[in-house]
Amino acid sequence: MFDNGLKYGLVTRVLHWAMAALLIYQLGGVVAGAALGETPLTEAWGSSHKPVGFTLFVLAVIRALWGLVNLTRRPKLHEGLIGKLAVLGHLALYALVLAVPAIALIRQYGSGRPFEPFGIPLMAGGHEKIEWMTKLGGDWHGELGWVLLVAIVGHLIMALVHHFVWKDGTLKRMVG
Numbered sequence: 001m002f003d004n005g006l007k008y009g010l011v012t013r014v015l016h017w018a019m020a021a022l023l024i025y026q027l028g029g030v031v032a033g034a035a036l037g038e039t040p041l042t043e044a045w046g047s048s049h050k051p052v053g054f055t056l057f058v059l060a061v062i063r064a065l066w067g068l069v070n071l072t073r074r075p076k077l078h079e080g081l082i083g084k085l086a087v088l089g090h091l092a093l094y095a096l097v098l099a100v101p102a103i104a105l106i107r108q109y110g111s112g113r114p115f116e117p118f119g120i121p122l123m124a125g126g127h128e129k130i131e132w133m134t135k136l137g138g139d140w141h142g143e144l145g146w147v148l149l150v151a152i153v154g155h156l157i158m159a160l161v162h163h164f165v166w167k168d169g170t171l172k173r174m175v176g
């Protein structure tokens, strides 16, 4: 269940791959919308953006807490500069995957409109619009979402370099 210094445990792996699948779905929908415009496919895809984004936020919080619990048990990254860059890269992924949906949820609250992902009455709405909240989301949510996409592509490329060029088993310890 826990990480053990050599491999990531089951909980870490399930969280990693569930979030990877949901993020590919989420960002795939945004990319399809930008590329194809409004079509029945992109509208249906886009209609799940808020509930899936909310799910990602909940998973990201759980994952960050789980990461802290396992901090001393995480498998070692590279020595030296490459290892430090890997730590920075992973921290950037955590920061983005928390900030992108959090900022959207703040905007959603600030809009004064109700928000009920999967029918859960999370925000009742009905109050005045809160300007700084809607501005924060307008200025940063989409932009940081694109930065997250770029960071994920970089992460994927590095995972493939580990597996096919350096052949050091890094992918295996996350696959299990």
Ligand code: HEM
Binding pocket: 026, 027, 030, 034, 049, 050, 052, 053, 054, 056, 057, 097, 100, 101, 102, 104, 105, 108, 137, 138, 141, 142, 143, 144, 145, 146, 148
């Ligand atoms: C990790 C989760 C999320 C990711 C990766 C994500 C990503 C994105 C991206 C990249 C865009 C930009 C689209 C563009 O430039 O045209 C966008 C737009 C949008 N997102 Fe999200 N999103 C997430 C969660 C959420 C949540 C939780 C909500 C609301 C509760 C939300 C509401 C919106 C809205 C209303 C837009 C259109 C307005 C805008 O561009 O800011 N998103 N999202």
Ligand code: HEM
Binding pocket: 012, 016, 019, 020, 021, 023, 024, 067, 075, 076, 077, 086, 090, 091, 093, 094, 097, 152, 155, 156, 159, 170, 171, 172, 173, 174
């Ligand atoms: C697209 C397919 C993906 C592949 C092939 C992949 C592969 C991997 C591998 C092999 C590791 C272990 C690295 C090591 O031990 O040094 C890892 C760790 C990690 N990955 Fe991914 N990953 C993918 C998607 C994602 C996505 C979408 C995120 C976005 C948040 C992400 C975030 C992380 C983080 C933060 C770690 C560090 C361990 C942790 O805290 O969970 N990965 N990934």
